[in-house]
Amino acid sequence: MSAVTSTRGAAGLRERKKARTRTAIQREALRLFGEQGYHATTVEQIAAAADVAAATVFRYFPTKEDLAVLDDYYSLAEATARSLAAQPADLHPVAAIRAAVRAVFEGLSPEERAARHERDLLMVTVPELWSANLGLMLKGRRLLREVVAERAGRGQDDPELRVLVDAVFGVGLGVLFDSADAEGADPSGRMDEALARLEAALG
Incomplete structure (x- = not known):
């Protein structure tokens, strides 16, 4: 050596x-x-x-x-963006996002998954964590919009694209809020089910 x-x-x-x-x-x-x-x-x-x-x-x-700032604490934003960019081009955007999120969580160890779940649930139940990480959530929303736009060959300001991304983002927040009130909830599993329903609703 x-x-x-x-x-x-x-x-x-x-x-x-x-x-x-x-x-x-x-x-x-x-x-x-x-x-x-x-x-x-x-x-x-x-x-x-x-x-x-x-x-x-x-x-x-x-x-x-x-x-209280969680930018570097079990962040999955970049990994999810890479996974989304690698999904087949013919997949519906919501189906591609669902597959990307599922792939990222499946790649985590049980300890990493537990830590990520705890992180997400605390972020929506501890007010100081919520306010400290609003910028992080906006960054994630912007990154998701960028990747979805690139996959679709459309501008990031495309109205339909913005609504679709915000629908996914809203579903994600809803899952976290609901999971915070359900003991032993699995946010990643609930997210997968919710995205499946959103995909079906959008046709």
């Missing part, structure tokens, strides 16, 4: 360790936000739950508010 390869390997290992630490901290923060509320949760409590020093929490998340 060359010195360059060894150095790159060590650097890659450090980055993976940092990513795991960051994820662990945010996972514990979300758990505490859900259990006792955002304002009642302190950085010191989060640090203790994640088994790190408070200084380590601040190294990864300069403010408590940053812990």
Whole structure:
């Protein structure tokens, strides 16, 4: 093994360790936000739950508010966009979105799927998480519109395309709201069923 390869390997290992630490901290923060509320949760409590020093929490998340932003926490937006772009061109847009979402979730490990479900449900039940991630949801809506437009060879401002994307987006939010009120719900399974119904309704 060359010195360059060894150095790159060590650097890659450090980055993976940092990513795991960051994820662990945010996972514990979300758990505490859900259990006792955002304002009642302190950085010191989060640090203790994640088994790190408070200084380590601040190294990864300069403010408590940053812990509520979920851009990099089990985000599936880019993976879903790639999966959607790879779907057969002759598929109805809703059928293609449904297949893309299903493929992405099937590629997750049980632990990743559970973490994603927890993330989504907390986002619609903890007000501070909802407000902190409105920009993230708008970004996802915009990305979905871009990929659907490219597949259809139409402009992103096409009225029919915008309505279709917003219908899918609305269905997704509805599934999350309903799942938050149903103990043990599987949001990904419910999303698949809801998209199937939307596809049938649109013909």
